[in-house]
Amino acid sequence: xxxxxxxxxxxxxxxxxxxxxxxxxxxxxxxxxxxxxxxxxxxxxxxxxxxxxxxxxxxxxxxxxxxxxxxxxxxxxxxxxxxxxxxxxxxxxxxxxxxxxxxxxxxxxxxxxxxxxxxxxxxxxxxxxxxxxxxxxxxxxxxxxxxxxxxxxxxxxxxxxxxxxxxxxxxxxxxxxxxxxxxxxxxxxxxxxxxxxxxxxxxxxxxxxxxxxxxxxxxxxxxxxxxxxxxxxxxxxxxxxxxxxxxxxxxxxxxxxxxxxxxxxxxxxxxxxxxxxxxxxxxxxxxxxxxxxxxxxxxxxxxxxxxxxxxxxxxxxxxxxxxxxxxxxxxxxxxxxxxxxxxxxxxxxxxxxxxxxxxxxxxxxxxxxxxxxxxxxxxxxxxxxxxxxxxxxxxxxxxxxxxxxx
Numbered sequence: 110x111x112x113x114x115x116x117x118x119x120x121x122x123x124x125x126x127x128x129x130x131x132x133x134x135x136x137x138x139x140x141x142x143x144x145x146x147x148x149x150x151x152x153x154x155x156x157x158x159x160x161x162x163x164x165x166x167x168x169x170x171x172x173x174x175x176x177x178x179x180x181x182x183x184x185x186x187x188x189x190x191x192x193x194x195x196x197x198x199x200x201x202x203x204x205x206x207x208x209x210x211x212x213x214x215x216x217x218x219x220x221x222x223x224x225x226x227x228x229x230x231x232x233x234x235x236x237x238x239x240x241x242x243x244x245x246x247x248x249x250x251x252x253x254x255x256x257x258x259x260x261x262x263x264x265x266x267x268x269x270x271x272x273x274x275x276x277x278x279x280x281x282x283x284x285x286x287x288x289x290x291x292x293x294x295x296x297x298x299x300x301x302x303x304x305x306x307x308x309x310x311x312x313x314x315x316x317x318x319x320x321x322x323x324x325x326x327x328x329x330x331x332x333x334x335x336x337x338x339x340x341x342x343x344x345x346x347x348x349x350x351x352x353x354x355x356x357x358x359x360x361x362x363x364x365x366x367x368x369x370x371x372x373x374x375x376x377x378x379x380x381x382x383x384x385x386x387x388x389x390x391x392x393x394x395x396x397x398x399x400x401x402x403x404x405x406x407x408x409x410x411x412x413x414x415x416x417x418x419x420x421x422x423x424x425x426x427x428x429x430x431x432x433x434x435x436x437x438x439x440x441x442x443x444x445x446x447x448x449x450x451x452x453x454x455x456x457x458x459x460x461x462x463x464x465x466x467x468x469x470x471x472x473x474x475x476x477x478x479x480x481x482x483x484x485x486x487x488x489x490x491x492x493x494x495x496x497x498x499x500x501x502x503x504x505x506x507x508x509x510x511x512x513x514x515x
Contacts, residue, residue, distance in 0.1 A: 126246035142264035146203035152461020159454030161214035184283030194273035258350030307440035327452025329482030345399025359414030383420030395479030
């Protein structure tokens with residue numbers, strides 16, 4: 110890969126996650142502070158991303174991949190998204206905010222797949238070259254959340270203004286990215302886009318249990334993304350956004366540890382470690398505070414790397430090994446829709462209901478609130494330990510037999 114191409118792709122990935130990180134972790138606090146939104150309204154607004162994620166694969170698979178150059182689609186989506194954000198920052202009603210944010214997410218969600226596609230199509234060895242470029246996205250998230258935290262505008266409309274200007278910059282920059290023409294020679298069926306080809310994997314009980322566990326664990330994951338910021342703020346922690354960025358820093362560290370852990374522990378033990386970490390972190394959020402118990406909040410934040418990498422990234426590797434070449438893309442697409450779409454969508458709404466349930470007057474009982482996702486994670490852990498087996502299986506796939514070494 111040319112050095113100029115690498116630089117362009119790195120800038121693209123940085124801006125992509127800068128746009129997202131500016132508002133995603135702060136939106137519920139903004140809604141509560143500026144729009145006096147209820148917990149249900151906050152959860153619903155946070156679910157807009159998951160709703161959009163259900164639609165995004167159709168857009169990318171049926172339109173972007175077939176008819177237009179990916180970098181041009183990325184540019185147009187970001188420019189339209191910037192325009193929608195301009196109108197969003199004028200809104201003062203929580204219900205109206207939901208609909209405009211939903212429309213914006215319809216423009217944003219497809220860009221996650223588009224940036225990955227643009228980057229990988231420029232690479233001769235994606236497994237070696239992509240991580241070095243993708244990590245700029247995590248760096249961007251750390252940078253933008255620290256900017257928000259340092260200047261203290263996590264509950265101000267400035268988070269959307271920052272996202273708007275960043276989207277505008279990425280929209281313009283996208284037209285200068287390497288050309289990524291549509292893959293017209295590859296016919297993608299509707300069932301492949303839906304991930305229906307991967308349904309044959311459910312014949313294996315362990316994969317079915319893993320799939321169900323992935324959907325269920327995304328429910329408490331949404332509790333974290335949606336409500337951690339206001340919870341930590343109420344708990345008395347200062348500079349919340351800065352300190353929450355430690356979660357992304359730990360994500361980078363544990364990402365690098367995955368190859369060693371995968372070799373030493375195997376997939377089942379890694380997934381179990383990830384699930385245990387979820388339980389511990391939610392207990393930390395529930396019982397920690399901004400005083401003597403602040404160490405528990407720090408522990409809960411830093412455990413994000415273990416929680417995310419050891420379950421979701423390891424799960425992607427597991428899915429890749431199980432699926433084989435013919436249905437690899439369908440399997441990953443199915444997992445993405447089920448987790449980021451269905452699982453996190455349910456979790457976003459449920460987190461809003463739970464917040465209202467444990468609110469008396471203007472006070473939220475965050476201890477009881479965080480015990481809900483802790484309980485869900487514990488149930489998933491028990492389900493996983495009892496029914497998931499770590500062994501070699503042979504899957505017949507049309508005219509080939511693929512042996513999955515787990």
